[in-house]
Amino acid sequence: MIHGEPEKIIGSYLETQEIDLLIMGAYGHSRIRHLAIGSTTAQILGSSHIPALLFR
DSSP: OOOSOHHHHHHHHHHHTTOSOEEEEOOOOOHHHHHHHOOHHHHHHHHOOSOEEEEO
């Protein structure tokens, strides 16, 4: 387990481990929560340079 901000930790892990495909869930939170703190999934997708497979 790695502690820290998920967006930064996951991005760093993808780079250091030379991962070719990111698979992650796109869990739907309330619109208010999304507006207040943003979406971890959206932030990771925006900064990732590898293909991603999302599932709900």
